[in-house]
Amino acid sequence: MIGFLQNIGRTTLAFLAAIGRLSLFTLAAVRWTFLPPYYLRQLGRQMIDIGYFSLPVVGLTTLFSGMVLALQSYTGFARFSAEDTVATVVVLSVTRELGPVLAGLMVAGRIGASMAAEIGTMRVTDQIDALDTLSTRPMQYLVAPRIVAGTVCLPFLVLIGDLIGVFGGYLVGVYRLGFNPSIYLSRTLEYLEISDVTLGLVKAAVFGFLIALMGCYHGYHSGRGAEGVGRATTNAVVSASILILIANYIVTALFFG
């Protein structure tokens, strides 16, 4: 019995310590983001990596999601003769929910993993210590540019993903389900409000921050050796994905109504 309680106590303490470490890391990352010197070249590199090179994966994901959504919503709505709402359902679902969440999850897999692996490898090979010895703060040089790039780039990715997702719905609606193109387009725009898009972009910025934070945190605290880097990479992707789903509900609830 005592052993069982000891295990619970040890696990609780480890959990609280991890929360504390993450909180301190987050505060330091945000603080160093605003203080000079600013490593603009590092920022540019990260923005290209996150924003530009993630476009294909986000584009494909949202394109097929929009297409599937059009098919599925048509199947459902046809049962009570509401087929003409397909365009509205597609655009609202993509902009408010699917675009940011799917883009977030895909980028978490691509970028969260690569950040954790890169920074983790730097930790294991003493490159982070070398930065310190070369009068450069690792938090400013490695972490801050990634956090800024993640937070700034994901809304742009989501905006493009939204357009592609809606276009996917349009393709299926017009060429598979036989909607009139101009009616489909007018239905798409008729009930769409600017706040629908804004909500999606706010979510995207939050997700971008979380992805970069998790990638950097787990990489920065990576264990020794290849196994340590591998574990850091897995943890970065899993924790970013879970946090995206939690944050998705919180942001939606805040904007609800």
Place this chain on the structure above:
Amino acid sequence: MTAQRKASPPKIVLQGMTKSFGDKQVLRGIDLEVAAEESLAIIGTSGCGKSVTLKCLLGLLRADGGSIRVDGEEMINAGRHQMESMRQRFGMTFQFGALFDSLPIWENVTFRLRQRQHMTRQQARDAAAETITQLGLAAHVIDQYPAELSGGMQKRVALARAIADKPEILLFDEPTSGLDPITGGVIDRLIIDSVNRLGATAVTISHDMASVRRIADKVAMVHNGVIIWCGPASEMDNSGVEEVHQFVHGLADGPLTLAAQAEARRG
């Protein structure tokens, strides 16, 4: 490395420096003095605390207790700014080079120079080319990436990065590990030349006794988290300490082996 020392106050003084990781006490009270322009080598078995000593000296790890003084300035509880300013006086090479994979050689070599001085790209490239040619590398290497270089070349680039802005104190962590004896000898000669040219104080960690004999004026041996012997490199063979004798001569049997076996049993 140099035969005569001036009678001047020590450059680096460690007194009773301790460091633990969880329940494990790695350093139990390190006492060391390094004079200005002196070259000290720290030897000892793997895991005895040599690298931890170096990292505590540079503030990469926080020592738990004792005193670390550089030119009389106490660093043990130094704030961030004081520590950063002190680090600017140091140059360090790491065991596996720790070159930045994503940057070409010229950016690696001039990394700190470019942080501290506003250099143009061309000035930085010129400075990098000058430094690496001093170390026997061809100038065109500056456009290559670390992964394209051999182990010996990476060590030279790491040395170039450490000396590029002429630090007062140079720290070398296993500078010849993983190199063949000939390349190791070349690296040693480059270290000696660089340290002498800069008039720097040097602290080297090494298992390579041939290298230690070449580059060190003074040798300190760490065992069980304390310095068990410290003296001139020339007296290493006649230290009168069993552990030093076993280590220096690479003997399989002796007190170090027994200690390692006891440690392994404790887990």
